[in-house]
Amino acid sequence: MSADEAIIRAHREEWARLVAGLTRRFGDLHVAEEATAEAFAAAAARWPDEGVPPSPGGWLATTATRKAIDWLRREAQRDAKHRAARMVHDDTPHRPTGPVGDDRLRLVFTCCHPALAMEARVALTLRLLGGLTVAEIARAFLVKETTMARRITRAKEKISAAGIPYRVPSEADIRERRAGVLAVVYLVFNEGYLTGGGADPVRVDLCDQAVHLGRLLRTLLPDDGEVAGLLALMLLLDARRPARVSAAGELVTLAEQDRRAWDRARVAEGRALVRERIEALAAGGDPPGRYQVQAAINAVHAEAPSVRDTNWSTILALYDRLALLDPSPIVRLNRAVAVAEVDGAGAGLAQIDRLAPALDDYHALHAARADLLRRLGRDGDARVAYDRAIDLAGNAAERAYLTRRRDQLGPARVPVPDDR
Known part of the structure; x- marks a missing residue:
């Protein structure tokens, strides 16, 4: 080496x-x-x-x-x-003071302390746990390096001024703050998986850092089902990376991806984690949380050789469970897409239309709505929905995909004035 x-x-x-x-x-x-x-x-x-x-x-x-x-x-x-x-320099041997005796776990819970703003938690996690430079973090979130440096400095100063303890978290700390820690890691992954702006449609470095942090948490908390679920979810999503963007820089949706290009090692690892959680549940373990259910959904996608062979009924049942854990409009939007596959485009569209007031500024709603309108033969309405989705999308690869789909509808009809 x-x-x-x-x-x-x-x-x-x-x-x-x-x-x-x-x-x-x-x-x-x-x-x-x-x-x-x-x-x-x-x-x-x-x-x-x-x-x-x-x-x-x-x-x-x-x-x-x-x-x-x-x-x-x-x-x-x-x-x-x-x-x-x-x-405070301490040369004495470290003695665990909590359920997990690892200095890194202290650092995870310090970086992700709820007293810090979410943007500060993300920046500190990437800097202190991921080892990214300030310049790299600034580029990832499209801010100036000086801005990001001030953000990180203020976060560290707040930790010091507020007396936020640097210690191995107690079991109560883990229960209360675990969700915040996992949310930070998943936010890092999502920013890499489909960036909100900039020239690169996918930030490989951020995806890799999130998976790295997920593995670290898995090492530190090996019996935590939601930690395993988050790692499985990220692995199964990231496995599609080689097939997600075309040579022309256009987003390739799940339905159109060449599944032979998926990273089979990551698929296998993610599916193994999902099976592990299913076995734990069968043995009387705790009910699965939202990350475990999302991982199970993506494991079903990974098992199907093509979109036509996908077990959409199972996916819909899993979304029903997920909606009980997280009844957010975005979860219900994803469920509506599954409804369209099981019960038809009309049924899915009816559910999406009910979500429109809450998600009017969310490009994915208009993209999903446009696709279902196209499938129903309502090209004029589909064009309007595609235009709205394109206006809201911040990712260049996604805009290219939506533009192509809109243009496939053919030329817009120009109204003929009535001279009568």
Whole structure:
């Protein structure tokens, strides 16, 4: 393995562990982040000439610790606050204080603390757990680097000022805040899976980071069904990545995708997690939550060799269950699409029309409505719906797809004036 490959691998495997461990020892997120970044910079400078050390993680941990101590010593000469931070340096062995004794779990729940705004939670999670640079996070969410830097700095300052504890969460913490943690990870994935704007229709780096965070949570909370469900859901969706955008840069919908191009390894892993949860339920486990049900829906899609062979009745039954857990308009919209496949386009359209007032600014509603109107032969109404969906869609690949579908309806009829 080359030095560059070793650094890339160590960055993926060790970044979160190093930041979390240094935060515990020194009590300062900023110091932990900077020291970890400096350790990787040192590795990039030295490993190509000196060779990859036998234990890359150990080398990085030792280097990062020295960098943190040096940082605090420098700052202690100028600022009493940093002198105080230096005093929290702790060389004693870590003793678990909660149900999971891992420094990274502390960091997950600190980054995703409900006292922080959602945008701050996402940014901190990507920076401190995912290891993305400020510039990369800024590009992902289409803001200036300086804006993102201020956002991250303010979040860390709020953690410090509000006294948000950096500790292994208790069982009560996990129950109360787990949903927020999973929501942050899924938000990162969704922004990558179909970006809200920008030139790239799919942000592979964000998808990969979300899956990486999902695996980390799975390692830390192996018995949590919703963690397994979220990881399965992301794997099953991300497996379609090779088939989702055409060579011309147009979105390819599930119905039109070449399923032979799907990542079979990710499909197999996702389906295995779904089967595991089904077996746990059969053995008397807790009822599935929303991520597990969504994963089951996508497992049914993954099992079908084509859209025509999809078991839509099972999917509709799963959406019925999901609607009980999450009766949001978006869930009901997805359920209406399944209704159209089971009971016909007219039945699905009737349900979508009932949702229109709540989702009038949501492009997916108008796209789904346009498709059903087209299937019913109502081309004029379909054209209006396609136009509305195109206006609202922020993703270039999706706009290209919707434009093509609209144009396939043929030229619009021009009203002939009545001269009588």
